[in-house]
Amino acid sequence: MDDNEQLLEFFKALSDANRLKIIGLLAERPLTVEQMAEMLHLRASTVSNHLSFLARVGLVEGRSESYYNVYSLKFDRMDELGKRMQMPETYPPMASEVDVDAYDRKVLADYSLPDGSLKTIPAQRKKLEVILRHIARDFEPGVRYSEKQVNELLARYHSDTATLRRELIGYKLLQRQGGGGDYWRD
Amino acid sequence: MDDNEQLLEFFKALSDANRLKIIGLLAERPLTVEQMAEMLHLRASTVSNHLSFLARVGLVEGRSESYYNVYSLKFDRMDELGKRMQMPETYPPMASEVDVDAYDRKVLADYSLPDGSLKTIPAQRKKLEVILRHIARDFEPGVRYSEKQVNELLARYHSDTATLRRELIGYKLLQRQGGGGDYWRD
DNA sequence: TAATTATTTCGATCTACATCGAATTAATTA
DNA sequence: TAATTAATTCGATGTAGATCGAAATAATTA
Numbered sequence: 001m002d003d004n005e006q007l008l009e010f011f012k013a014l015s016d017a018n019r020l021k022i023i024g025l026l027a028e029r030p031l032t033v034e035q036m037a038e039m040l041h042l043r044a045s046t047v048s049n050h051l052s053f054l055a056r057v058g059l060v061e062g063r064s065e066s067y068y069n070v071y072s073l074k075f076d077r078m079d080e081l082g083k084r085m086q087m088p089e090t091y092p093p094m095a096s097e098v099d100v101d102a103y104d105r106k107v108l109a110d111y112s113l114p115d116g117s118l119k120t121i122p123a124q125r126k127k128l129e130v131i132l133r134h135i136a137r138d139f140e141p142g143v144r145y146s147e148k149q150v151n152e153l154l155a156r157y158h159s160d161t162a163t164l165r166r167e168l169i170g171y172k173l174l175q176r177q178g179g180g181g182d183y184w185r186d
Numbered sequence: 187m188d189d190n191e192q193l194l195e196f197f198k199a200l201s202d203a204n205r206l207k208i209i210g211l212l213a214e215r216p217l218t219v220e221q222m223a224e225m226l227h228l229r230a231s232t233v234s235n236h237l238s239f240l241a242r243v244g245l246v247e248g249r250s251e252s253y254y255n256v257y258s259l260k261f262d263r264m265d266e267l268g269k270r271m272q273m274p275e276t277y278p279p280m281a282s283e284v285d286v287d288a289y290d291r292k293v294l295a296d297y298s299l300p301d302g303s304l305k306t307i308p309a310q311r312k313k314l315e316v317i318l319r320h321i322a323r324d325f326e327p328g329v330r331y332s333e334k335q336v337n338e339l340l341a342r343y344h345s346d347t348a349t350l351r352r353e354l355i356g357y358k359l360l361q362r363q364g365g366g367g368d369y370w371r372d
Numbered sequence: 373t374a375a376t377t378a379t380t381t382c383g384a385t386c387t388a389c390a391t392c393g394a395a396t397t398a399a400t401t402a
Numbered sequence: 403t404a405a406t407t408a409a410t411t412c413g414a415t416g417t418a419g420a421t422c423g424a425a426a427t428a429a430t431t432a
Contacts, residue, residue, distance in 0.1 A: 008203055015201035016420075017194055024281030027274070032312065033379060039288040046421050048380055067378060068312065071415040077269050085268030088261065095210030103224035123401060124407080126254065134285065155206070202390075219409060232391050234410055251397040253408060308429060312376080 006057075010081055013057045018042065019050050024059060026073035033069055061131050104130045118158045121167075129171060131157075135164065136173040139185040150174075150183050192243075196267055199243045203226065205236050212246060212259035214294065224288050234304040274287055290316045306343045307353075315357060317343075325371040328369050336360075 001009075013019060016039055025031055025039065033051065037044040051071055054060040059078065061069045084090050107130040111118050122128045138153050139145065145153070154161040165183075168174035176183050187195075190323045199205060199212040202227055211217060211225065219237065223230040237257055240246040245333065248257045270276050293316040297304050324339050325331065331339070351369075354360035362369050 008206055011197050011200040014197040020194055021279045021284050027277030035289040038292050039286055064198050082268040082271030086265050091210050091213030094206045097224050098207050100225055105220045106224050112206050
């Protein structure tokens, strides 16, 4: 079980009203299954299930005392989770298995013809940016291109090379030396 | 909505794999509903539902930008929850609505005859303690009782007053002055 | 040893909710 | 203005999980 699944299990353990009540009770003093069952008006089997869930994620601990099972709260575990939630670096990994390029791929597919050229130049900012970032990758970083070379590259996508060139500059994906000079990508 | 329900809603909001992924994505940068839907391979309506859940508990915030809804993560909220989980005083109130005396009442009922006397003296520590605490309430705190008076009071519960008396002392519910003196309850 | 008690496990049931598709609303573009 | 697009709402469906009762287990008491 990786970090993300563990975090999820943690929150699932805390996402039930009766389990929160159990934690509240155990915060005061250790209790047996039967005691909690009576207090919560639940069957012992139900409480036992809740406790094994909480124990699985390390939030409670049961010790066998004579022939009762006495459960107690492991506060450090809660503290640990609280700390983790306060660290910014906790969150990005939660999206690690997400297909973050899916939207860009879809936009690209929606606007591209089989030969790789564009059906139209998107009017919507969000989509235009995706297309422009795609086109910009054709320019080698650091290399200088003349306007003629730029137009040749852009013509593979759309005949309106002037618009593409202007937008690439506008979105700062392409740089131009002041006054009709060369173009380059950073 | 009181504090406990709010805490529960909070954890429920975090107890779904896709909602955690959304939080992970928004931790990197704000996104629109459609972008997230593509990334997660979910329908926009599903993502929209998740976002309104997260927004309801204040974890994300959506602003209308041209005609997109751009959502972003409210990290302070997460921080706030993390802090709260680290404070010991957070937990006891979660059990505030719990019927904490239910177990004692049940034990008492199980061992009592209609006239209030005991069927038997429980052999199990946990139950004996409940019965003894109940009996101890008949003694006024601070008042001194002779052994004769003590036996009279205990006889209302069980003929084996010697055992009851000994156990009350053992559990420190009744005090005795060293060497055959009077008894009292603190 | 037999009966009682506390707990857990298992199978069944019922509810909550994640997801989807269709309809609706609102904004934008053609 | 008509068509497109993004987002939300709503009703239907399927699944996960909370709860229960019964059976199994284990320890204790009579």
